[in-house]
Amino acid sequence: MNILLVDDDPTNLAVLENSVRCFGFEPTTVENGRDALRLIRTGSFQMVISDIEMPGMSGIELCREIRGRATNGYVYIILLTSYCDTESVIKGLDAGADDYMSKPFHPAELQMRLRAGKRLLSLEGRDLVIFTMAKLADHRDNETGAHLERMRLYTQLLASELSNWPQYRNTVDGQYVRLIYMTSPLHDIGKVGIPDRILLKPGPLTPEEFEIMKTHTIIGAETLESAAQHYPEADFLRMAYEIALTHHERWDGSGYPNGLAGEQIPLCGRITALADVYDALTSRRVYKPAFSHEKARRIILDGAGSHFDPAIVQAFLNVEREFIQIQHRAATDCVEQSLFQVPSFRSSLNLPMTV
Template sequence: MILSTANPTDAVAPHDTVLVIDDSPEILGIINALLKRDYRVKAANSGEKGLTLALAEPKPDIILLDIMMPEMNGHEVCRRLKADRATRDIPVIFLTAMNNEADEETGFALGAVDYITKPISGPILLARVRTHLGMKLAADFIKDKNIFLVGEVSKRARELEFIQDVTILTLASLAETRDNETGNHLRRTQHYVRVLAEHLQRHPHFSLLLTRTNIELITKSAPLHDIGKVGIPDHILLKPGRLTANEFFVMQTHPALGKAAIEHAERQMGRSVPFLSFAKEIAYSHQEKWDGSGYPEGLAGENIPIAARLMTVADVYDALISHRVYKPCMSHEAASEIIREGRGTHFDPDVVDAFLKIHEQFREIAARFCEVTEAESIA
């Protein structure tokens, strides 16, 4: 029940609500008389009624709670208030006729903010209520501000992620316009890399690098693996037959060109960009081989960046199952066998083992993003 609201002659109605829970009608009357001019007062003569009123609108901004009550004492009421998400932030001031240090410790441990001893002093009651309402107002402001800031940070993070995606897709699309490979090649290899990375996430050789965040960045960076082909002349890049030794030497420059293109983009922005670090590794090292016979540096084994090792398997598999002007499509089974045969020579053995365990996911990805000319060979 509400014992009283503001005096009708007041120019401004009170905004703060005080809930008083006490089994003594006299105490309820005294507190109502002291607070009614400045606050909206709600009162309950038992713990159960108090808990009900604490959830009713208007919800209290502060609760004055007697400790010694029948059936449910103040400590139990406070415990339930603090256990409920809807009421746990409402400050509780205990009212007590006792002067027991251990009793006060129990109350503070339960989450009370203060004690007022009986008999109640009007000036002390008003001062304590005013102080704790002011503190609650400040706490609510900070909480609301934090919620706003968290929302703003989340919004900015989404905007940054969008910028990252646009940057990568723009660069990848630039390479796509020069190559006879299609956008579906980029999408397929991107998905291959993701499923490989996720499978290897708990592998002891990969777990430190393949965090959820890094897997996302590696996946985003995968479409840039052949960005360097923008610098390869058309008569070599689009040649329908085998390359000559000199032409192959020129083709082997595309990893360095890709890395240089990304570094150039960073210089244009005035600083290195962390999310492009994997893109540089993939572009530069995805043609390296586990036995050191690859290019551009002839790196071997674990000297090859992990992101590039994943990309190597993804890129070779997709090249094998895809139609090119110089070769027909290959079946999934035949491509998988070539990957298996390259274990420990062309490819990282652990990555090949992962591929062989999840090769059906590769088949499914290839089918989902297949070209018309490739559909029969994948099945």
Template sequence: MEQLATGRVLIVDDETFYIDVLVELLGEHYQVSVAKSGEQAMKRINDGFRPDLILLDVLMKGMDGYQVCAQLKATPALADIPVIFLTVKSDVDSEMHGFELGASDYIVKPFSPPIVRARVSTHIALAKSRQALKAKNILLEERVQERTEEIARTQDVAIYCMASLAETRDNETGKHIRRTQHYVKSLAEALVDHPRFQQQLNEEYIDLLFKSAPLHDIGKVGVPDAVLLKPGKLDAAEWEEMKKHAEYGKEALENAESEYGSSDFLCVAKEIAYGHHEKWDGSGYPQGISEEQIPVSARLMAVADCYDALISRRVYKPPFTHEQAAQIILDGRGKHFDPAVVDVFEAIQDRFIEIAKEYADDDYE
């Protein structure tokens, strides 16, 4: 019964005698192809024959074995094919040169048939094992990536649910969360080349901003309903209670850090929750810090949150037009807001209009 080939072997030699011996020796167990020069060998491969192993004579006219091996190893798609040199040169320097080029083994002519069979079998088995391991690694990486994406989606859902809970207590909607997320991202992307921001605002940090922005008002869950839901103007004592939501948000996120460990996400979320009511001139709360003392994340959220509060309907006010809201932001340059952030807001305000329409509340006009 004919035995199935267990691999593909390319024999490259310019001596017919050795080709005939090797074909007879290996043909029963492998699919064998033959080339009588280095150039012919590369043509066989480039025409689609992908060997599992190459038996390569060193001394050939034209393109010699060293040149063929060097070209194979320089080609990413071919570099993993094991090469066994066939040569009459048995000196150490010649062997070392071959190994430096990437050869897997050396067989000295005249060779022993059992040795040839054993080494061919061993190197093909090793090559197939490497291929199988590579395939498994690719599959494992894909599964890890899928799991990572699943965890990220779960995290995003949890963040959104927590943020939505805080916002709905204040008669706001999840669309406020979406709008402010995208406002902050748009501002950050517009500032990536600004000298004051380019060291911090990279793709990874902007992604953290986008994910953590929804938690900016999570501290509102700690504010009493009588204050949070009051339809009219707050008195002095009520306003002091309302301002505590920044501290409550910071404490909630610190508790999460204490329980589960810190992360870049929690650090950025804490900066935003605690600092988005600070003002550039130092007149904000809760710390009264100013200018560069205010984290970048909080400075961006300050503009995003203020703009959205202005254009949104509240029980105590109708929605402002974009023009009215934009003018208030511009008037706050260097007082309430970081001047550089206001400048990019002015430059990309059409993007704010687009975001407001895309994530509009039902009463948006």
């Protein structure tokens, strides 16, 4: 992440620049507010650290200018001040600063404040990116109704249950549960690259068509990997990538696209796989009616150790009541499209191998 540093004192600026670079950020330095404002207008900086007391344009005036002008995304502003009185702090925050630090600053404190700013900026963009990308795929395949909302609730339930198990406590924490809730709706983002004649086909897919359909995992992974390269600070894209790529892998290695088996499959992919199959089974689609919870449960139990990670199946059983509540609520609240529905199935394809 690029950070703009603003201070009219060359010594202070050099110390700040060295500290920021040591923390893994890329600093750009200027010695006055007007030069800073010119650079901010380019849209190249999402974070600014500025001294308050500067000739020409003070840090507080710089804050007001940034907040009063349209910029490409939110700019996180930290003000540096030699004054620790409440009045100075209030003036800075009132002008639009997000944080402040006293000079001379402690490097460890600066590092923590930079991390907090980076976290906030990541969260600001995360929800918008996820929602936009997920809805893009959903509009291509709109027969699934509230599929995305159910998916995030199912995966959240399973991850929350696993977080209570001793063997997962070091892996599945509160942050993990939040991330899988946010990113699981991107599991089928790759369907944007599948031709309509296949994606929207009301009848069974031919073997050749199914091979094309299976490429949605690769397309989705490549899309998210490209986004991650452009936004390396967006850690959530790594989980989204893993989910898109691996949610059709099977515990016994018979899934796609890479035939991964067992714990070669990322945990988020194994969780999403069960949630996706359950929702596909209990939802009405153009190629099948909605199955009852009991029938879906039997299919999932039969798939333990072959299709599904046995631990994820056990977690499903532990939160089964909550799954039923979500499924029933969806059946009541969401009237899915029936146009062009026919009583045909995806022929010889194994039903739990959802697409």
